[in-house]
Amino acid sequence: MLKIVKNKILYKNNISTNDIFSILSDISEKKIHYSDIYFQSKMNESWILENKIIKNGFYNFNKGIGLRAIYKEMTGFAYTDQINILGLQKICKSVKNILNKKKIYNNKKFIKNNNKSFYGFKNPLYSLSNKKKINILNQVNFFSRNYDSRISKVTACLSGSYEYILIASTDGILSADIRPLVSLRISVLSENKGKREIGTSSGGIRGTYKYFLKINKNGISNLRSLSEEAARISILNLSSKEAPSGSFPVILGPGCPGVLLHEAVGHGLEGDFNRKKLSVYSNKINTKIASNLCTVIDDGTKKNFRGSISIDDEGTPGKYNILIKKGILKKYLQDKFNASLTNTISTGNARRESYAYLPIPRMTNTYMLSGNSTFKEMIESVEYGIYAVNFTGGQVDITSGEFVFSTSEAYLIKKGKIVYPIKNVTLIGSGLSVMNKISMVGNDLLINNGSSICVKDGQEIPVCVGQPTIKIDNLTIGGTK
Structure with missing residues (x-):
């Protein structure tokens, strides 16, 4: 893989590894502890269906270089959208102007990292003809509308990207990755007697568009399954009743509700928040922060999952990290910068949206491991409460x-x-409190390989969330009944 990317990004643009070493050596004339160069070349496309027609087709090609130098807590950073020697020299000069003089670090050679890929090298944009891509959207429209006559509108977006990255750094790393990604997002509107409801679903993978045409365990294609799921939720909510308000036991279903774990717990375990002591989980390593039924993982090594990374955006291999083990906090998610300032090591979680952004600690595929309870046992344990299966979104205060x-x-x-569906359900609480109120964990772990996007500091990256069914003994519900 390293050879492929070097040919694509370096040699094609008349850049050699000696040129990269020369730039890093030049940067090292200044007072630094670490410097890296991030090369990126990315193509992406989107196809949008609305009101039974293809409304838009979009294609974009983006490439560039980002150069960073670090001394203690100070960072110099510059980028260019030109991959050539002149572009490299220009951003090198910009970064040097930010830093103080005094040469204290200079590496002599690169350790070439031929890392393992967790998703292969096929380019999804070339995996199907444009006609077949458009046909996927037309099938979404057909399957969704065919589900129920009350479906009045179907909107869908099919998108794919193919990305080459190469990273060189003063700690000797020379590493590369090839990252394919596809996603399908569907929104369905149903109407009945003046009442309107929306249902959504999504799917994605680090692979090709052929994923959506594959027959799943239910004997139908993935795209049909996603289409009917969006339609099902829309139709279901036409008959749903208003939700009660108060404090009740809550059962969170498997898969998608893992977004609550991602937002209310995962972000609070990222290294930058904890170094700055901005998180409720700061200074709590080896401290009990959750029920002893809870073991939480961040795993960048799952094959073909959206959040997986063969290497992170500093060249560290993707890793399987145990964040919480039986309720005890074990580690934070780290990049090299925050790890160096807290005397720890990178966990392989440095991620960036593109060459124009600095890498920061981010999640990959974050989920809770299964327990021993069955779904039936968990529902039967609730006298009066809520069963929440899918979320539309929410807000989290990382500090609290x-x-x-x-x-x-x-x-x-x-x-x-379970007696009937309800709508306008709002869950209100705090991650630390909820994690300690988990009294049952199901044996049905599901990682939702949808099209989840995580936003932090203005940067968007693909992730996955997941969990088994869990029971929270008490949670505040804001309803409208």
């Missing part, structure tokens, strides 16, 4: 861990049975 989340699919539980 407090959150507000809204559901797109939820049900009322009475006397140990």
Whole structure:
């Protein structure tokens, strides 16, 4: 893979590894502890269906170089959208002007890292003809509308990207990655007697568009499954009742509700927040922060998952990290910068949206491991409460861990049975409190390989979330009944 990327990014643009070494050596004339160069070449496309027609087709090609130098807590950074020697020299000069003089670090050679790929090298944009890509969207429209006559509008977006990256740094790293990615997002509107409801679904993979044409375990194509799921939620909510308000036991379903874990817990475990002591989890390593039923993982090594990374954006291989083990906080998610300032090591979680941004600690595929309880046992344990299956979104305060989340699919539980669907359910609480109120964890872990996007400091990156079914003994519900 390293050879492929060097040919694509370096040699094609008349840049050699000696040129890179020369630039890093030049930067090292200044007072630094670390410097790296990030090369990126990325192509992406999107196809949008609305009102039964293809409304838009978009293609973009983006490439550039980002150069960073670090001394203690000071960072010099510059970037260019030109991959050539002149572009490199220009951003090198810009970064040097930011830094103080005094040469204290200079590496002599690169350690070439031929890392393992967790998703292969096929370019999704070339995996199907444009006609077949458009046909995927037309099938989405057909399957969604065919689900129920009350479906009045279908919107869908099919997108794909193919990215080459190469990283060279003063700690000797010379590493590369090839990253394919596809996603399909569907929104369905249903109408009945003046009442309108929306249902959504999404799917994605680090692979090609052929993923959506594959037959799944239910004997239908993935794109049909996603289409009917969006339609199902929309139709379900036409008959849903208003949600109650108060404090009740809450059962969170497997898969998608893991977004609450991602937002209310995962972000609070990122190294930059904890170095600055801005997180509710700061200074809590080896401290009990959750129920002993909870083991939380961030895993960048899962094959073909959206959040997976063969290497992070500093060249560190993707890793399987145990963040919380049986309720005990074990580690924070680190990049090289924050790890160096806290006397720890990188966990392989440095991520950036593109060459024009600095890498920061971010999640990959974050999920809770399965427990021993069955779904039936968990529902039967609730006298009166809520079963939340899918979320539409929410807000989280990283400092306090407090959150507000809204559901797109939820049900009322009475006397140990699911009785009817409810809408306008808002979950209110704090990550630290909720994690300690988990009294049952299901044996049905599901990682939602949808099209999740994580936003932090203005940067968007692909991630995955997941969990088994869990029971929270008590949570505040904001309803409209």
